Structure formats: structure tokens, C-alpha cells
Amino acid sequence: MKNPNQKIIERIRHLENELYNARRTILSLVSDELQTVVDSYSDCISRQDVSDWQLEVANKVVLFAKIDDTGRTECPLCHSFGSNLYSHGYKVPEGLLRHLTGFGRVNQCPVMRHINGLAREQVDPEARIDLQALKLAVYGT
Numbered sequence: 001m002k003n004p005n006q007k008i009i010e011r012i013r014h015l016e017n018e019l020y021n022a023r024r025t026i027l028s029l030v031s032d033e034l035q036t037v038v039d040s041y042s043d044c045i046s047r048q049d050v051s052d053w054q055l056e057v058a059n060k061v062v063l064f065a066k067i068d069d070t071g072r073t074e075c076p077l078c079h080s081f082g083s084n085l086y087s088h089g090y091k092v093p094e095g096l097l098r099h100l101t102g103f104g105r106v107n108q109c110p111v112m113r114h115i116n117g118l119a120r121e122q123v124d125p126e127a128r129i130d131l132q133a134l135k136l137a138v139y140g141t
């Protein structure tokens, strides 16, 4: 019979892999033209790269916006129109940039948030559970 703590560690590892696969699936559902833009996260090698990458990608995604005659658009990544009761869509570019980056206390685009998660995990080993540290804490050896 397995140690219950070992089961917890295995469960965490399984859930981390499930999260990674779900994020890759989200990325694969982005249109082909935008996939090339957001897939560039794989070039990031530092935390600063991830910050720079996010802003650069947000500015590129704005270029794919289909702007209506009021200057608003849906998000090219998640296709939401925002939650403003008085207007439909994100104002271009400021509103869409805020949605994509999460700047200014707005809910960040869920697609961008998960792709950003892939980038953070890639450059920051602490973004994933440190199994050695967890085993040390659980078993004390």
C-alpha cells in the first residue's frame, strides 16, 4: 500500500501535467495567424522576457482587431466583448490592451493569462511545484 503522502505528490504531478496540457490545448484553439504571434512565448528565457513578451504580444494582437464604427472590438484571442453594460466591445487600443495585459484592475483575457502561464513556467522553475522540496517537507529526509 502506498504512503498517502506519496499519493498527494503523484496527484500534484498529475494535475500539473493536466494544467500544462489544457494550456497547450487553449493555445491550439487560437487562429493560425495569431498562434504564430502568441507561440513566441517559447523564446522567453527570463522573467523580464516574459513581461516584455506579454506587452509586445498584446500590441500585436491589437493589430488583428476587427474594429466597428464605434472604435470597439471583440478580443481576437478569447472573442469576448467585455462586461461593460453601456458599450459592446473593447475600445481600441486602450481597452483591448488592458484586457490583454490585465492592467488597471481589469480581468485579464483568459487565453492570454494561460499562455502567459506557459511562459512563466518555462522560465521560472518555482512556478511548478518543487517535488524535492515537497518530499523533504512531507518525509523530513
Ligand SMILES: [Zn+2]
Pocket: 075, 076, 077, 078, 079, 080, 099, 109, 110, 111, 112
Ligand atoms: Zn480576450
